[in-house]
Amino acid sequence: MMPAMKNKQITLASRPTGVPAMDNFATVDAEVPQPKDGEVLVRTRYLSVDPYMRGRMSDRKSYVAPFAVNEVMNGGVVGEVVKSRSASFKPGDIVTGQLGWQLYSVAAAGELRKVDPNLAPVTTALGVLGMPGLTAYFGLVDIGKPREGETIVVSGAAGAVGMTVCQIAKINGCAVVGIAGSEEKNEYLEHELWVDRTINYKTAEDMKQAVNDACPNGIDIYFDNVGGAVSDAVMPFINKAARIIICGQISLYNLEHPDVGPRPQPYLLVKSAVMQGFIITDYGPRFAEGVKHLGQWLREGKMKYAENIVDGFENTPRAFLGLFSGENLGKQLVRVEE
Amino acid sequence: MMPAMKNKQITLASRPTGVPAMDNFATVDAEVPQPKDGEVLVRTRYLSVDPYMRGRMSDRKSYVAPFAVNEVMNGGVVGEVVKSRSASFKPGDIVTGQLGWQLYSVAAAGELRKVDPNLAPVTTALGVLGMPGLTAYFGLVDIGKPREGETIVVSGAAGAVGMTVCQIAKINGCAVVGIAGSEEKNEYLEHELWVDRTINYKTAEDMKQAVNDACPNGIDIYFDNVGGAVSDAVMPFINKAARIIICGQISLYNLEHPDVGPRPQPYLLVKSAVMQGFIITDYGPRFAEGVKHLGQWLREGKMKYAENIVDGFENTPRAFLGLFSGENLGKQLVRVEE
Numbered sequence: 001m002m003p004a005m006k007n008k009q010i011t012l013a014s015r016p017t018g019v020p021a022m023d024n025f026a027t028v029d030a031e032v033p034q035p036k037d038g039e040v041l042v043r044t045r046y047l048s049v050d051p052y053m054r055g056r057m058s059d060r061k062s063y064v065a066p067f068a069v070n071e072v073m074n075g076g077v078v079g080e081v082v083k084s085r086s087a088s089f090k091p092g093d094i095v096t097g098q099l100g101w102q103l104y105s106v107a108a109a110g111e112l113r114k115v116d117p118n119l120a121p122v123t124t125a126l127g128v129l130g131m132p133g134l135t136a137y138f139g140l141v142d143i144g145k146p147r148e149g150e151t152i153v154v155s156g157a158a159g160a161v162g163m164t165v166c167q168i169a170k171i172n173g174c175a176v177v178g179i180a181g182s183e184e185k186n187e188y189l190e191h192e193l194w195v196d197r198t199i200n201y202k203t204a205e206d207m208k209q210a211v212n213d214a215c216p217n218g219i220d221i222y223f224d225n226v227g228g229a230v231s232d233a234v235m236p237f238i239n240k241a242a243r244i245i246i247c248g249q250i251s252l253y254n255l256e257h258p259d260v261g262p263r264p265q266p267y268l269l270v271k272s273a274v275m276q277g278f279i280i281t282d283y284g285p286r287f288a289e290g291v292k293h294l295g296q297w298l299r300e301g302k303m304k305y306a307e308n309i310v311d312g313f314e315n316t317p318r319a320f321l322g323l324f325s326g327e328n329l330g331k332q333l334v335r336v337e338e
Numbered sequence: 339m340m341p342a343m344k345n346k347q348i349t350l351a352s353r354p355t356g357v358p359a360m361d362n363f364a365t366v367d368a369e370v371p372q373p374k375d376g377e378v379l380v381r382t383r384y385l386s387v388d389p390y391m392r393g394r395m396s397d398r399k400s401y402v403a404p405f406a407v408n409e410v411m412n413g414g415v416v417g418e419v420v421k422s423r424s425a426s427f428k429p430g431d432i433v434t435g436q437l438g439w440q441l442y443s444v445a446a447a448g449e450l451r452k453v454d455p456n457l458a459p460v461t462t463a464l465g466v467l468g469m470p471g472l473t474a475y476f477g478l479v480d481i482g483k484p485r486e487g488e489t490i491v492v493s494g495a496a497g498a499v500g501m502t503v504c505q506i507a508k509i510n511g512c513a514v515v516g517i518a519g520s521e522e523k524n525e526y527l528e529h530e531l532w533v534d535r536t537i538n539y540k541t542a543e544d545m546k547q548a549v550n551d552a553c554p555n556g557i558d559i560y561f562d563n564v565g566g567a568v569s570d571a572v573m574p575f576i577n578k579a580a581r582i583i584i585c586g587q588i589s590l591y592n593l594e595h596p597d598v599g600p601r602p603q604p605y606l607l608v609k610s611a612v613m614q615g616f617i618i619t620d621y622g623p624r625f626a627e628g629v630k631h632l633g634q635w636l637r638e639g640k641m642k643y644a645e646n647i648v649d650g651f652e653n654t655p656r657a658f659l660g661l662f663s664g665e666n667l668g669k670q671l672v673r674v675e676e
Contacts, residue, residue, distance in 0.1 A: 055608075062608045063578075063608045063609075063610070224603070227601065227603050227604070228601075231601075231603065240401075246603050246606045246607045247607075248607070249603055249604050249607055252601070252603075252604060258600045258601070258604070259600075259601070260598040260599055260600055260601070261598055261599075261601050262596045262597075262598055263565065263566075263569075263590070263596070263597070263598070263599050263601075263602075264601075264602065264603070264613075265562070265565050265569065265584050265587055265590075265602070265613070265615070266565070266587050266590060266596070267615075268584045268613060268614065268615035269584045269585075269586070269587055269615040269617075270393075270400045270401045270615070270617075271401070271615060272401070272614075272615050272616050272617050272620055273614070273615055274612060274613070274614040274615075275602075275603070275606060275612070275613045275614070276606065276610075276611070276612040276613070277603070277605075277606035277607040277608070277609060277610050277611050277612075278610050279608075279610050282610055
């Protein structure tokens, strides 16, 4: 029997300045929306919270439009179809898409993708087989072009993207150096994911020295999720023709004004190196290729993933805020309903 | 009749800290060297002085080895063969190569390339048909990938590399914005080279505003010879998928310690943009392609070049130092002998 259908939503109550806080969000009651022709009603099971959402909370031009104040936040969702007015979906189907932070969402059939719960746990659609996994895959494979024997440094190595990067790099025969912010994370990286060396940026006395020690052959690839002072310590050690992938800059997202640091251009110049930003949606036409490889590595046991799951819809803002204090090992999710 | 053969050399007398000065150089008398089998004796006609040489004066690892103290400086030379013990060259041949700052040099035949004085003035072998021209060509064509209708900003636009970049960009149908340091240079760029808009970085009150005004459609390509504050003003206006070519960073070469500035990574991230350094010697196998195109544009009148020629071997250090105060319009050369 269908549970009583009451909707709840989390909205952007106000724009943060600097570090976001709980009062930037509001939880409100709402009607359950009704699907029109070609649409589907989805009950939210899991919500994804991701660092890039911080950018959308500011009223700044970026690669995705800002969230509007008093509108429902949104992001990656895994849910179950409860009503369908589309031939593509039937009640009970598990789907994923970019939906609101709410218990029930209506979406056009074209905005959803079916998830097969027999292939892998459904949460992987938000992690290793979803945006973070694809981000790792295309950033590393397409821009990083890893070759056997090369050294790669990964910042934010214990996050959802970072740990996938580490593993794809190992599959490609690279020496992998992971940078993360706790001993627990670094132990996971070394013992579970076979990362060769790790650096704890919160306890390292001299980050440049730590990077130098960890990379006796220099750095061929730097997969950067963090930016700021961590990257400043990495740049002096890049090798000729190094590739630097700018995937995220989480250390800078909460700054009210851009900070300053040593310029990276001189390193790029003397090393004929390339530094490239990218956005995963640029790779839309090639998503199937990424999912195929990632799924195969999972099935073959060549790839693991970690999830940090917070229970309860109302805890979504707290889970999001935890990303900026580095609380998550792996993909940060909110379980709204099993 | 052969003139009396006495050699003179300019050596690196001491390493500069900060801006180099005359006393970092010494002029010394020396023997005229004698070619062995397979070698050639060359009398220097023109010497090239280039910004990259500043890097070699410091005892720092870079893409070329440092000059040694008390050794002869070297760089691009055009000269005349006066003795040959190689079947490839005969007396009277005009040749170019990387030779010493001296009146007479001995070189292995393989280190020299013949210059045909009937095709173009011999000085072009050190400018538009030499390293600076090739640097402009491969940097812009290979990394910049200019497309019709795009906007390109060129810093150091009135230098030997910059003015060639401006013209190749015009040939490719781009809107070209040149940044240089004097009204004279900017008038030359606009009136002789058909550059669309120019900015004088020395007199602009607000560089960011000036760049914004000059680039109403944003910036698709930034060809950077200068770095530092000029680049800081350019980065905020790059478009999606912009290409930033790091060719030189002359504003930073004389700094004793790396300075700081706004980090460019966030711009690369939100614009899926690429920033790439390169060294012209990387393109060695493709030089013939570059010379062919540049030579054709010259013959067709699609490309001009400017030279700033200082007379007299002993004035070579002064000509070099002038590069850092922006004295040269176009290629800076020293005429040792007509």
